[in-house]
Amino acid sequence: MTPEEYCQQKAAGSGSSFYYSFLFLPPERRRAITALYAFCREVDDVVDECGDPRVAADMLAGWRAEVDALYAGQPRHPVTRALSAVLPGFRLPRERLLEIIDGMEMDLRQTRYPDFQALAPYCYRVASVVGLLAAEIFGYADPRTLDYARDLGMAFQLTNIIRDVGEDARRDRVYLPLDELERFGVPVADILDARHSDGFRRLMEFQVERAESYYARAMGELPAADRKAQRPGLVMAAIYRALLGEIRRGGCRVFDRRASLSPPRKLWIAWRTWIRG
Secondary structure, three states: OOHHHHHHHHHHHHOOHHHHHOOOOOHHHHHHHHHHHHHHHHHHHHHHHOOOHHHHHHHHHHHHHHHHHHHOOOOOOHHHHHHHHHHHHOOOOHHHHHHHHHHHHHHHHOOOOOOHHHHHHHHHHHHHHHHHHHHHHHOOOOOOHHHHHHHHHHHHHHHHHHHOHHHHHOOOOOOOOHHHHHHOOOOHHHHHOOOOOHHHHHHHHHHHHHHHHHHHHHHHHOOHHHOOOOHHHHHHHHHHHHHHHHHHHOOOOOOOOOOOOOHHHHHHHHHHHHHHO
């Protein structure tokens, strides 16, 4: 299996909305974004699938060394070898890849966030940085597009947090800000025990509104001149906003179900968004 095939398999096998967003890209850009996505999946899987935090920390340290090897021209892993092949054509700073690992390391040290101000740096590292790298791959002429990419990444991560409340709680992780739980009268124990209540529903509707505000902000920041180039991000935004709509219509019952869209629906949204430009 070639490095490119490895990354393609990693992306397609995840069923992620990210995969549908770059189906229509030209080959060179598709190879680059697929390699970037595979990198993100690899380091995220370290945290999610390794039960021992010390082992996970060692594995992430290994990925830091692999990033250094990539930029020294000596990559060893299939993902970094795939990234090495696309580095000459795109500006993908080493520091950005390391910031993504920084975000994953936060999951090993922190399972609660006192307020949104404390949560925001985590979201930036694990999602906004990915958006900034993706913007480089898709191409842009106006630097304001980076503001769009940053805020769109934030919107995506907030959507992930909303969707995955139940799954995260089973790992003893609560990404909903603690001061907001208190405001809506939801004890942390209710999250860990998957206890749905009117207060929890109102809390989650508040989270949905915040995510929507970031989508709206990002859309307002995207310069018209770069809209065509940045269509993959618009595709993913359309898919994720449809997912938010499903969660809201379902009464924000994220404990007993994991909201998702079917592959045909994702493909339809992707195609429709792409042709609209």
